[in-house]
Amino acid sequence: MKLAPRLLRTVSMVATLSLSASASAAITSAAIISSTLSPTCLEYKVVGVCYWLFCTNFGCKVRTSTKVRHYVPDAVVSAYSDTGMNPWSEMSSLGSPNGMAQGGNDGTTNHVAENNMAKFKETDVIGHPGGATFSQFASGSGYACKGATLPLVPYFLSSLDPIAWRYGVPEAVYPEALTPGLREVGNMASADLWGNIYPRSGFLHQSNDYKTGAIMAQRAGDLTTRNGQVHVYLPMLAKPQDGYWPAGELKEGDSTTGKWQELTPTLSQSCAVFPNNGPQVQAADGGYAWALWRPYSCCQRRGQTFLGSTDFQ
Template identity: 50%
Template sequence: MSGICYWLLCTPFGCTVKTSIKVTHFIPETVVSVYQDKGKNPWTEMALVSGTSGGVENAISGAQAGLSAGGGESVSKVPGQRSLHTRFKYADAIGHPATSLIGGQIPGYSCNSAATPLLPYFLSTLDTLVWRTGVPELAYPEALIPGKREVGSQDSKNMWGNVYPRSGFITQQDDYKAGAVIAQRVADIITRSGQVHVYQPLVGHRSPGYWPPEPVSENTGTKNHKWQRLSPSLSQSCVVFPDTGGHVAPASALDTDWPRGRRRELCLGLVATLQLLQATWADLPLQH
């Protein structure tokens, strides 16, 4: 419970103001898998889905360059400078299998989820044209202006990577951080409508007493969304990127699963009422 809502209840005999409880909580919506080799989704049950869609990727990449697509990394070293690790990652976003069970489990005290269990919202092998080239997002202001749309920041000396262009390529020495940025890009895509990608939008619709979650945005703390790592080792808590703990041992190819949940707000409604206003506890003045 996070606040209170005021409703206007009208009958043939007049109108009165009623109150109800405001509920705020997180619901797991999707499982975002980030991996290096095509068809090797660490979520074993979903590996067939991503593997099957890989035929589309091969058809497109073959038509472009006569090559069979794949993932991997390259390392270049300039004398006197740090080595540059450029990685390519595949990514899938699948509806969390328990999202419907958790969302709306307690009528009136939990919000419904907009996600459909096990529905593919994003498969990078189907989005191969943009996912591999970054076009047209390479020319977006978010990709050209330093400091704009970054996971972390240069000022804090903890910059993990750029959100734009939202493609599978990333320059990052730490594979854990690389996978996290790719997962952030996928979440950024599917929680918005009208993006230049092949995907299924995951957006809610506002109704009286219900506020669907905002699109995923980086560097917002826990006000917007949270992540929890499932593989290669299960984390016992949720984090936002960049996180300071929970890193796994370094690996040349680290495949990860990240369930993602977004914040929702709901007012316990009244039949045939008009909502006047709502306020969270933080908005209410303190009484002495």
């Protein structure tokens, strides 16, 4: 039986609209590595001068080197609806179900016409695999800084942190979780409130699945860039050294602490902070991934003793 031309066009239009509203979330390591070639995310700048004392048997003199600042893709942060379904295909087995973390997906409602707002996401933070490619790319602009992470190392797997991630213990009673307007992404005044950072758990009351994934990524980035949090994780923090100033704590809405590059369901060549005004494609399978880029400053060592640095105004 053949469809009439008008009906065929209607079916085609519906299919096109469906694809534009949702997409498959799977992504591979190769695609993630190639995403590091982004000048807008790199944001390479010369910001000052470093001074070094260089000594030999014939005396000492002061040498200088250029102080630079740029962003480094430290980690891939994935948020997905069901345990073991990380959209980063090669890493999905790391979040496999265990005795205390099984299943997932959103809650249920008895009202068919009512959108369920209780959403859940597992979230993984894994060292970005594109370190070598990025270093070569960044070196094309000059001296390049190293990041705080190792490729493919898991810094946070929510399935291994079930008490805090699934039950919100103890952060559900923290002042940040109980005080409206404190530690939120977006705000009510602009009618664009995406969600709260605390408690840093896998549940959120939000009807938009994309925004839910973004909040989970922000929560995971928030805890992994701090020491001493009540979660099972590894901190993504490097120690300052002579001529090296690593990134610090991530803060929502503040690009000077870090920014996000969407990897899936759409691959972006630029970075932004949440809430962002770009396309917000909701993944058909509830899986999202972003690269977390963080700012580092450094200068090339040109002597035995670091004397200090001067930043340009």
